[in-house]
Amino acid sequence: MPTYDFTRRARRPSDPDVVVVGAGLAGLAAARALTGHGVTVQVLETTDRIGGRMAxxxxxxxxxxxxxxxxxxxxPELRRTLDLDRLDLRPLAPGVLVHSGGRRYRAGDPQLTAARQAALRAPLGSPLDKARLGSWLGRIATTPAGRLQARPETTAARALTGHGLAQRSIDGFLRPLLSALLGDPTLGTSSRVADLVLRSYARGRLCLPADGIAAVPAQLAATLPAGTVRTGVQVTSIGADGVETLTHGRIGAQAVVVATDARSAAELLPGLRLPAxxxxxxxxxxxxxxxxxxxxxxxxxxxxxxxxxxxxxxxxxxxxxxxxxxxxxxxxxxxxxxxxxxxxxxxxxxxxxxxxxxxxxxxxxxxxxxxxxxxxxxxxxxAMPPPHNPRRPVRVLAGLYVAGDHRDTSTVQGALVSGRRAAQAVLGDLGLPAGSREAEAAA
The missing domain is CATH 3.90.660.20 (Protoporphyrinogen oxidase, mitochondrial; domain 2)
Structure with missing residues (x-):
């Protein structure tokens, strides 16, 4: 599709270059990337706070x-986008505590060697079974993300039985862990996404900010120029040259990024795929x-x-x-x-x-x-059932873009990446250098 001729659009002096609809992670990430290239942005949020579902x-x-x-x-996008030291992340204890059959046991500490995994008293099979589980976690931690994404795709539930691991290791650790990390109790999620999630688990630490999860969008918003984010502004319709609002009139722009949740995005962009x-x-x-x-x-x-x-x-x-x-x-x-x-x-x-x-x-x-x-x-x-495209298009047409975890993966990583991808598409159409380097793939 040819680049749109932005010079044809009539705009008021007060209009921004880009309107971003939605002040969740994806919208704030897109605004941060755009303002970093000197583009003026207005982020319009319907509610009275930022962060979307992260509050x-x-x-x-x-x-x-x-x-x-x-x-x-x-x-990787968390490290790239945020100041993790200032965010004051507090890690959870390594591994997890599992309750099964009336008892609790520790499992899944990626920092332990396979030999030490084998010595654990967790009811995950024989010592050899537990050593295999530890070795498998170590291998998936070092497997390039691209190789995981090239594997045959099925559901996470079906893929669990194909790793050569004992059923007790699967039922007593991997199944409840993946259900928690994916938010999917039946594990109908794409096996490729599940592999990426397990890779991140094995490579990093689960954590939360000391000041609560809302500290994440708050830090992103703090990097934006004063007045960029406007709350209490309801967008009723959109076009490639601006938006109409319920009580604030029309706001013109050279480009519009819809960065709402998936359901709201489908209402503003009829025909957009609505996931489960x-x-x-x-x-x-x-x-x-x-x-x-x-x-x-x-x-x-x-x-x-x-x-x-x-x-x-x-x-x-x-x-x-x-x-x-x-x-x-x-x-x-x-x-x-x-x-x-x-x-x-x-x-x-x-x-x-x-x-x-x-x-x-x-x-x-x-x-x-x-x-x-x-x-x-x-x-x-x-939901991310197979086949799942972890990089759905963010460019609807020249001047109109969409971002959100429904475009990538249903995680913080996915929301941040989709915001940056949408910003790159806008910058490309504006003729500005976007820095096309993608972050390392991760769910």
Whole structure:
């Protein structure tokens, strides 16, 4: 498609060069890349805050992170886009804690040698089986991402049985870990995406900012020129030469980037592919004492009657950083996956069952825990079944572009990369050097 002649567009002096619709990660990443090349940008956000699905709320002195976001230090775009030292990332304990068959055990620490993996008491098969699991994690950590993406593609669930690993290693570690990291309890996700996620897990550390997940979009926004982001502006229609808003009139531009969630993007761009979604429900409880004295991801590996468990994973956030809870209190965040509907009580009606399961997972009474809040996000994560294209086109036509985790992968890495790709497409059409080097592939 030929480059559009931008000089034909009539614009007011106050109009920006580019309008970005949506102040989530993808929109902020696109704005950062564009302003870094001297392009004037206005980011228009419908709500009264930035960050999209990445938000932090304060409830009675507790810091609650919405969604099921975990960062990974191995995400190349995270390192490229953010100042990780200033973000003050706090790592989770290496590996995970798994509950299965009435007992808890540690597994999956990539820092351990295969020999030390074999010596673990985790019920993941024989010592040889555990050594094979450790060796396999080591190999996937060093396999180039391009080679993983060239593998035959199937679902993650089917691919797990093709690695030569013991079934106990799969069911007791890999299956619950991937379900938690992908937000997909049935593991219908593309096996190539699952491999990239496991590669990042084996190469880096899961972590969260000390100030909550909202610190990520806040840092991106802080790098933009003053006045770039405008909240409370609802865009009603878009074109290649600007946008119409509900109460702020028309804003002209040389290019428009739609960086909303997938459903909103499909409403603004009829004909845009709308993916299926994985719902995520997060329960927050306060306790007088922490049920674990470390910030470790606790996975539920039990599969009642062959079905995914009620609780996917849980984490004592106050052990990650004390500012997550008031002094003398502990904050426990628990994620339930796959719940699309609830009884008359809504998501909160599921809390007694979640609390009862947490008592089993943590091996302690939860009767006196305080139920703080529940957050249900029905469209939390765009589904990535095979065949999955991790680089969907971001250029709709000259002057009109789309970005978001639905264009790449349903992760922080994917959202950031898609924003940069959209910015590069805009810069290319504007005739400006875009720096086309892609970040190392990662999910």
């Amino acid at each position: 932090t709320r304060s409830v009675d002195g507790f810091r609650l992170d919405d969604g099921s976001h975990l960062l990974n230090t191995a995400f 979604f994985h719902p995520v429900t997060t329960f927050f409880h306060a306790a007088d004492r922490a049920p674990l004295n470390e910030a470790v991801l606790l996975l539920d590996a039990d599969r009642p009657n062959g079905h995914p468990p009620l609780v996917s994973h849980s984490l004592v956030l106050s052990e990650l950083h004390p500012s997550y809870a008031p002094a003398g209190q502990a904050l426990v965040a628990t994620t339930v996956l796959g719940r699309r509907s609830f009884d008359a009580g809504g998501p909160a009606g599921l809390e007694p069952a979640v609390r009862a399961r947490l008592a089993e997972l943590y091996g302690t009474s939860t009767a006196d825990w305080q139920f703080l809040s529940v957050r249900h996000v029905p469209d939390a994560l765009p």
